[in-house]
Amino acid sequence: MPDVSVTWLGHASYRVDSPGGKRIYVDPWLSNPKCPESEQEPERVDVIALTHGHGDHVGETVELSQKFEPEIFALVELKSWLGEQGAKIGEMPGANKGGTVDVEGIKLTFVNAFHSSATDDLTYLGEAAGIVIELENGTKLYFAGDTCVFGDMQLIGRLYAPDVAVLPIGGHFTMDPREAGVACELLGTKRVVPCHYGTFPLLTGTPDELRQHAPGVTVEAIEPGATLTL
Numbered sequence: 001m002p003d004v005s006v007t008w009l010g011h012a013s014y015r016v017d018s019p020g021g022k023r024i025y026v027d028p029w030l031s032n033p034k035c036p037e038s039e040q041e042p043e044r045v046d047v048i049a050l051t052h053g054h055g056d057h058v059g060e061t062v063e064l065s066q067k068f069e070p071e072i073f074a075l076v077e078l079k080s081w082l083g084e085q086g087a088k089i090g091e092m093p094g095a096n097k098g099g100t101v102d103v104e105g106i107k108l109t110f111v112n113a114f115h116s117s118a119t120d121d122l123t124y125l126g127e128a129a130g131i132v133i134e135l136e137n138g139t140k141l142y143f144a145g146d147t148c149v150f151g152d153m154q155l156i157g158r159l160y161a162p163d164v165a166v167l168p169i170g171g172h173f174t175m176d177p178r179e180a181g182v183a184c185e186l187l188g189t190k191r192v193v194p195c196h197y198g199t200f201p202l203l204t205g206t207p208d209e210l211r212q213h214a215p216g217v218t219v220e221a222i223e224p225g226a227t228l229t230l
Helices: 061-068 076-084 153-160 177-187 207-213
Strands: 005-008 014-017 023-026 047-049 071-073 100-103 106-112 129-134 140-143 164-168 191-195 227-229
Touching: 005 191, 023 129, 047 061, 047 106, 061 076, 071 100, 106 153, 129 153, 140 153, 153 177, 164 177, 177 191, 177 207, 191 207
Parallel strands: 023 047, 047 071, 140 164, 164 191
Antiparallel strands: 005 014, 005 227, 014 023, 100 106, 106 129, 129 140
């Protein structure tokens, strides 16, 4: 079976190409300042997975759904709101934390996160969440979304044993490198992809700082547009 490829699209946006040929977009803000121009117009989208409702994570979900009609994996409140904005959300209701959705052999599960979730005008969009994606070959990716570190990350490690954790490190709105180092310890994950840093001046955390706080962990600091093969 082919490998898993994870492409960073800048900020907290990722494209995951599964072994079975599915293309998954996580938090597709493709107009972010770091997203390469070549990645701003996808050729296909099979699944969109959203951690929460802030604009820098929802991004172009409505437009992408209208063009490609992917399965949208979002919290129940957020998915309903997307439908009101014109997104093609299908008949499956949004999931909630602990719930798993199977999309043709790809399993997506919401786990806890500590953050907020609302539109710019403060419309409530449910809670924020992290997402565990188990691909057809059993590879598990944990996208923490926007969160601080919290003790129950140990439960995420125990229940899902992610092969790779995608963690925010920028600080101000999310974990900084020091907290992300503790997150690595709690998760028990030895391979980490940092995100949500460098997009704006406020997001000051760096991969080198994370390496200092996460000894024994491989920090995969790829550039926007680059692909990590698992």
